[in-house]
Every structure is written in C-alpha cells, then in structure tokens.
Amino acid sequence: MTPLLPSLLGGLSGWALLGVKILGAFGFMAAANLVILYAS
Amino acid sequence: MKSTGLFQERQRPFHYARDPVFLAALAIYLVNRLFIKPHLHPYSPFFHGHLDDSLLVPVALPIFLLVYRLLGLRPDNAPPRWWEIALHLLVWSLFFKWFGPLVLHRSVADPVDVACYAGGGIVAWALWHFPVAKR
Numbered sequence: 001m002t003p004l005l006p007s008l009l010g011g012l013s014g015w016a017l018l019g020v021k022i023l024g025a026f027g028f029m030a031a032a033n034l035v036i037l038y039a040s
Numbered sequence: 041m042k043s044t045g046l047f048q049e050r051q052r053p054f055h056y057a058r059d060p061v062f063l064a065a066l067a068i069y070l071v072n073r074l075f076i077k078p079h080l081h082p083y084s085p086f087f088h089g090h091l092d093d094s095l096l097v098p099v100a101l102p103i104f105l106l107v108y109r110l111l112g113l114r115p116d117n118a119p120p121r122w123w124e125i126a127l128h129l130l131v132w133s134l135f136f137k138w139f140g141p142l143v144l145h146r147s148v149a150d151p152v153d154v155a156c157y158a159g160g161g162i163v164a165w166a167l168w169h170f171p172v173a174k175r
Contacts, residue, residue, distance in 0.1 A: 021111045028107050033135050036100065037146055040092060 053117040054168070056106040061167045065098035093156035098164040101128055119168040125161045132157060 056062070069092065076087050101120055108114040133154045140147035 021113055024111050025108055025113055029104065029131070032100070032104065033132070036096075037136060037140050037144065040147075 051118065052171070054102075054105075054119040055117075056102045056109070059102050059168075061098050061164055062102040065095045065164070069095045069099055089153070090156050093153045094160035094163075096132060096157050097125060097129065097161035098167075100132075101125065101161075101164070104128065120165065122165060125165055129154075129157055129161055 072087060072091055080087055101124070105114060105120060105124065109117070136147050137149045137151075137154055141149045
C-alpha cells in the first residue's frame, strides 16, 4: 500500500513531516471519536 | 511498500477495511442498529448497549490503523498488535466514559461498557492472530 500523504507532503523536512503526520493522526482520532460518540 | 519491523511479509497481511473480522463485525452492528434495536421495545441491555460496545474494537480499529498506515505512521500490514488494541482501548475508555459524560454530557460512565470494549478487543485479537480457517 502506497503511503499517500507522505508523498503529497514530500517537500517538508523530516521532523516537520513527522509532526504533520502525528497531528493528522490525532486530528483524525478526535474527529472519529466524536462521530462514534454522537452517532451511538 | 517493503516491510519493516518485526512483521514478516510471509505472515498473513492485514487487509484493514477488507478484513473478514471487520466486515463481519460491521454487518452485525448494522443488522442490530437497523433491524433489531428499532423493533425491540422492551429495553434490552445486550442489544441496546453491550453488543455495540463489544463491536467497538473490531469495527473501529481497522479504520484507525488504515489511516495511520496511509499517513506512514504504521510501518507494515501486520494484524493489529496487542499494544495497538490496548492503546486504543485506553483512549476510547477515557474518551467515551470520562471525557464524554463529564465534558460533553454525552454517554454514561459505566465500567461494564469498558469491560465490553476489552472483551470485544480480546476476541478480535484472537481472531486476527489465530484465524479459524485459512483465508
């Protein structure tokens, strides 16, 4: 499976890219948890 | 992508949203939500509460892991590891049974629900790592 976002964000430096990825993961987790909470 | 870490490609890869355990659990959730719960007028603790809670890990975790994989934070396609399940159980227990009721005034803080999350997680882990039939 090709990692899509890393290729899109290829211009960022290593640490900045990692930070963006981790922020993205936390953002997804927060949004998904809210959806689960309010949909249940 | 080349495999890294402890997972060997010769092991059975995890298929995320096409995983049979995920699809079966999602089907059970949808049947319960669309066909059983609306027609079950006396409150049933099992169908109105515990079943959905038990399906949290097998339904939600593959999607979460797929997003981490797409972000490049998950290095391989191994079946969900015990610590990945445990970490998400911790986050979900805190979010749904502490933050939700206390801050968002949504959901109730019931420890039985956390036990259901954990029970569903253990069963899902067993099915992911010791499948009953070859796929």
